[in-house]
Amino acid sequence: MATDTVSPTLPGGSGGSSRLFVGQVESLDPIMGDAMLVSVRVPRTVAQQLRPGRFFEITCRHETTFDPLLRRPFSVYRVDRERGSLVFLIRPFGRGSGWMARRKVGDELDVLGPLGNAYETSPTTRNLVLVAGGVGVAPMVMMADEAAAKGVNVAFLMGAANERGLLPAAELPSSVEYVVATDDGSKGFHGFVTQLARDYVLWADQIMACGPEPMYRSLRDAINPIRLNGRPPVQVSMERGMACGVGACLGCVVETKRGMRTACLDGPVFDLDEVLW
Amino acid sequence: MATDTVSPTLPGGSGGSSRLFVGQVESLDPIMGDAMLVSVRVPRTVAQQLRPGRFFEITCRHETTFDPLLRRPFSVYRVDRERGSLVFLIRPFGRGSGWMARRKVGDELDVLGPLGNAYETSPTTRNLVLVAGGVGVAPMVMMADEAAAKGVNVAFLMGAANERGLLPAAELPSSVEYVVATDDGSKGFHGFVTQLARDYVLWADQIMACGPEPMYRSLRDAINPIRLNGRPPVQVSMERGMACGVGACLGCVVETKRGMRTACLDGPVFDLDEVLW
């Protein structure tokens, strides 16, 4: 394992396609309670090659201050490949995300990306299950748009603390089956979204999830009894505190069966069965 | 001298009247080239007792960042005692002043003050000469307003690098005699404002100045040959980097004939003849 610990530059990794650029905020719209949709104008080439699950590291401070120092990683909620714009879903729970949510139309952002790998849909996949927890919904929405456009059948399972935290159904393509769960039962299934996932395991060709790490563990526990030798495969996006975002600092590693892997370069998307929990 | 080095709490010092409060930006107007007039709504009690030369320490960063850490001292350009508002003249040459100049109407400011002592006009003064260098014009304008209202004859001498840097005459009461000098001769006297001061020494009952330290030295050299045993008296405001603003840290001292004095509490206004240059 140990000699395995140097991150190779993977295709889809930040090696080739990522870049530094200035994005311009074009709109801010409240959503899901205290969250904010921040739409950013970016070079068209960036938008065109973008795939769901990849993320951007954004400097979340004015240039004249050094605090907070590090960029913050944000994945993409929606992309407009023609106009060249990205929509980020920001939950303002800390300094960087709070700063993002306070932007005004016209503000410029110092952006690095796209970074990391992406969720991969296999060509043979007909039925796709997406599992989203809280703000983790962002890349799932982008994936739902892409899959629905390809005619893939999508079941979108979303969990939140309460009704306010849920994604409005109107945000998803009409063809998508949208099922929700809330911890307090204020809407949909009363309990964890991972319980809902059970009913879709046999139907699904692939499962993709994005949310906090505890959600992945509970998903694993909920569906593994039903899965047959690793089918359907499950892809999850791992959240880690990040510094460089390009595989240089080894600060964001995920321990996998094939050794230490970086969430920023080898990930953030990993095979559920590969990760050592 | 040494036992003299503990700052006594002077009348007019920050001991009694100063306080912490939230001010609200009510307008921003460009002036003197790259400078900005920032009008701030403050508690009326603060405005009412305010005297020219005293200053406020303002936190020049968003509350979620620690950099730049320290407050910045700004003296007052104009006061509206009825409405309770202060106008600051900001030259955006660094991080704090730049931040101030970027404020928007409605923004709140974390303000400490008023701090320090004030320029003192003696009851017998009929003719007052004010000498202003660059952004140091701020407290001189407030003093001109006050003196003119009291019927004192005011000669206002202002120096700047060039015409753009000069205070528009309309900013001063009509009764004030306004004379200007520019380093490049683009307006008024071609040279240092301190040269102009010479012609007013014998007329003046008091001289007050605010500007960079070199200006004070050149003022001294220009007028001392004409002054007779310290008449007329000259008051100058000393600029020092400051931390506490209340005489606690001893970081802002000025060496005087009576020992080390703090610019924030014993000053910023000192008798020209008291300061050891």
Added chain:
Amino acid sequence: MSADLAVPDLSVDLAPNNPRELRLANPVIAASGCFGYGQEYAGLIEVSRLGAFVSKGITPEPRSGNAMPRIVETPAGMLNAIGLQNPGIRGFVKKYPRLWEKQRLTAIVNISAETVDDFAMMAAILDEQPGIAGIEVNVSCPNINRGGYCFGWDPEMSADVTRAVRAATTLPVIVKLSPGAEDVVLVAQAVEAAGADAISLINTLVGMAIDVRRRRPVLGNGTGGLSGPAVKPVALRMVYQVAGAVQVPVIGLGGILGVDDLLEFVMAGASAVQVGTGIFVDPQLPIRLIDGLAAWMIKEGVGSLGEIVGAAQPAAVRAARGRAAEGSG
């Protein structure tokens, strides 16, 4: 905090081994050099609400301090090279002890000297004074240019000073450690053995800033002491190490600007904290910390501070510190 809830016990005795005690109503102390002589901030905050305050560093003889500039801002911090400007021990005692007694303030006197005898001499003078709750011995004067070698870097030298001060007074003695020591734990253990009632850390880190335009150091003194949020991670680490290695109460400081910072130091093992630079940034900070700590304890159901002192320490250490802290209220 809401009135209907019981107010938690914030009090702490920082000298449990000393019959004279150093009992504070709460664990928030204004740090030396940042709160003058307890008078300067009187118009802005209720000084009597502080657990205590520490005076500016007093020296055997009067000092007029270093050349200007004496302070310069750095990223999330500041450098100072005041040079211990103070009226000297004799000028000091003429003015403040009686004043403090009248004002009923809990005042700790910070002393600084260049010989063991001078430390002892000052301690003896203070021993007879009213209005003084304790002495903080500053064994590190990083920005005083005398030989430069620092008492606080050496366990033996630090212990010598502590022993001499201990012998000269029955007042509670806090020894304030220097972060410049190679192994601050050895110094802490040495001063504890030499009779320190409590240990405070950290003093400033020696730093520098250069004026690129003038091509020379910014500070008149060349180097200065670094303080503020920038140093907090270093201070926390040292407090964590020292609290895990001594039994006397530890007073943590370095970059505290909010309740979470205070809690970090307490969980690292500090029985009390000091705030310095933070007061310049927000004169109300000490009050915010006292009220914020009480509110947090109520929210978390923590009845007395001792319960969380050293909470982030390994279990073994925690047990020991826990006792020490409880012993100190």
Added chain:
Amino acid sequence: MSADLAVPDLSVDLAPNNPRELRLANPVIAASGCFGYGQEYAGLIEVSRLGAFVSKGITPEPRSGNAMPRIVETPAGMLNAIGLQNPGIRGFVKKYPRLWEKQRLTAIVNISAETVDDFAMMAAILDEQPGIAGIEVNVSCPNINRGGYCFGWDPEMSADVTRAVRAATTLPVIVKLSPGAEDVVLVAQAVEAAGADAISLINTLVGMAIDVRRRRPVLGNGTGGLSGPAVKPVALRMVYQVAGAVQVPVIGLGGILGVDDLLEFVMAGASAVQVGTGIFVDPQLPIRLIDGLAAWMIKEGVGSLGEIVGAAQPAAVRAARGRAAEGSG
């Protein structure tokens, strides 16, 4: 910079006493642990424009590093406890030396070990490799939990390592000092006497952060290394002290995020600088520094870097450093 003006000479030889030389086109070097193996940032900046880069720290055996979290942000800085995750010297030489030779990069290998013999062993292996311009000896591994006592804190131990590495290779040897040493000048003079071609400083300061919610240290390793703008004042002071006390070139680092920071280090006495954390913040930083330095030199009429190396030092030191710097281009 405007094309019509002569481009100033940014080149520097960091091993003037070594026939193999360590000549860089410019004084901007990417710091160890912050630039991987010279590949990770290839898509973002022209790596070949850097004066040089230093590899992640290599150890005798492969290491999988510390438990997560490995990094946490602090005021104007960050703490890291990566734990020297690396493929080990043998895994390393299989992959990178030939790659670097092919890519024509000026690469310096950072080595780290727990015994003098292991340092020598790695130096001997690297001596035979292509594509390696020099070795940086990391005598300070603050976040590796082996006994904790650090080579870099002790002049003799640091000298022993230097001597052993010097004997094992003719490659230029840079010794990277630890800021944890009680007196970094003594360590610098010891490693200079032991044959170091150059000295780099500072490595990270040992720090800590505590998760108040979980009531335990944030980092998996407990403590970590502090870097970024927060440490710049301490780094500058140490560079100033060391540059005033040795003749070999000094490489300054610690919190550089802009051209003014670079100039501060150069004026303090550094013949070159490294940037670490700053690259995370702005991957373009090394290029900005190179172009910005050239532009500043043209504006100020400075023809070669040597003219301003140590400009903020006392005149006597300046003269000496000046010669050393000129000697090194």
